[in-house]
Each structure stands twice: as structure tokens, then as C-alpha cells.
Amino acid sequence: MVKYHAPKRGSLAFRRKRAKRIYPHVSTWPDVDQVRLLGYPAYKVGMISVYEKNVLVSERAMWYGLERVVAATVLEAPPIRIIGMRFYGVDGYGLKTIDEIWCPHFGKFERKYLQRKFPLPKKSVEEAKKILEEKAAKIRELIDNDEIREIRAIVRTCPELTTIGKKKPEVLEIKVSGEIKEAYEWCNEHLGKFIRVRDVFEPGMFIDVIGVTKGKGFQxxxxxxxxxxxxxxxxxxxxxxxxxxxxxxxxxxxxVPRPGQLGYFRRTEYNKQILTL
Structure with a gap:
């Protein structure tokens, strides 16, 4: 009689459904004392093989001190622009949005792709700055009363500076670490300015990467x-x-295995080391 062999296939931990969007929503951020952005969006270019020595291994590893070839992913990370801030408080159900502040100035290129989806200021720059000052006074009062628990920067990517042939930017939220007052001052200082990847990460850091896999369709x-x-x-x-x-x-x-969607899944990989920037 043939030996019965039917290993378990699949996992309930990873749903086989299409991702809602190409860029992820991060629900949990690390606790960092330094005031900075806790994430940075990038576009995948491809993969290469690199020679490394004592970069990805500990002293207990059997190949410590030896050169070896490892696979590395190449990412294209153009500058991002902070176009707004969003402030969160806490109620009985978790985080809730209290208020948000938008940059007073947007160019024609940004308005072309963003004004239909986001509440960009439609008034003149001077009037928008006055509204910004009024909201800033209100936000400082809420911070003094300890009503704001988390600050996130609203950033937009610059795919027009890459080689992927895309113009429409992604808009996403990235948490700003540190104390609330210091985080607010940092966001207020960098509002409307560009942030580079070197301002967020350093070579040798270990990070978690969230992305969407290649779509295969119905298989x-x-x-x-x-x-x-x-x-x-x-x-x-x-x-x-x-x-x-x-x-x-x-x-x-x-x-029971069934046919269906394969690929275009949101996946998270942990402890990826940045080799160079």
C-alpha cells in the first residue's frame, strides 16, 4: 500500500487576497527616543549579488570571517515632501484623529494629482498661513493639556524623479518619534520641505520591510x-x-486547496540590514 502523504498546505496567518493598495498602512510603530521619521517609502529596482564579510553574521556563525556571496535588493528612494501633519488622541476605542495641518503652498504638479483626493488649501498663500497659525495655537494648547498622544507626518513621494516611468505620487502617514512637543516642533520646522533617506536611515541598520508581492492573477x-x-x-x-x-x-x-488569487499580497519581512545608501 502506498504511504499516505498529505502535508499541510497554506497558512491562516497570511490571507490570499489582493492588497488594497500598493503602499501599506502601518498599524504599529517602534518606540524611539530620537525625533525623526520612523519610516521611508521606496521603489524596488531589482536584486543583485554582493560580496560581504562579517556584515550579516555574528561571531558564532560558521562562516564568520569568510567572504561569501549574498542576495541584496536594490531600492530607489527619491526625496519625500512633508505636506501635512495629523494629530491623534486616545479614546475608549484607541487612536482617533483630532486635527490635521496642511502645508500652505502646493505647486501645479502637486495640485494636479492631489487636489481631487485631499483637502488642499484653496485660498491664497497668505490666507493659508493665517489659518495655519490659528491651528498651530490650538494644537499647542492641546499638547499642553496632554490630549495629543501621537503625531504623524503626511508625506508624498516623488516618483517623477525615479526611472519607473510614474508621475502620480503616493500620499501616506509616517509617525514622528520622540516626545510630543519635540515631534511637533520638528514637523512644524520641516513642513513643506523635502526629507532624504539619509535623514532617516543609516548603513548597517536593521529594518522591517513591508511590500506587495508580484501579482500572478487567478491560478x-x-x-x-x-x-x-x-x-x-x-x-x-x-x-x-x-x-x-x-x-x-x-x-x-x-x-482543501482551491484555485484563486495568487500574488499581489501584502507581506512583511523582518530584520533586513541596510548595506549602503
């Missing part, structure tokens, strides 16, 4: 779950399941 069970092929003389095809399950229960169980 079958062999490519999606690695199911073994049926014998060549099987009826109705051999790149399929031999059985969908028992007679009872009268339904297909969730553990």
Missing part, C-alpha cells in the same frame, strides 16, 4: 498550493485535486 491548485500532479491517465485533467473531501460533512472544508 490553479498546483501553482497556488504545490499540490502533486495526478497520474497521466487520470480523467478530467491531472493538474487538479483527486478528491474535494468526504461524503459528510456535505461541504468543502477550508483546508
Amino acid at each position: 490553479g491548485v498546483v501553482k497556488r498550493f504545490g499540490v502533486k500532479l495526478l497520474p497521466p491517465k487520470s480523467k478530467k485533467g491531472y493538474r487538479r485535486l483527486g478528491s474535494l473531501g468526504p461524503w459528510t460533512p456535505g461541504r468543502i472544508m477550508w483546508t
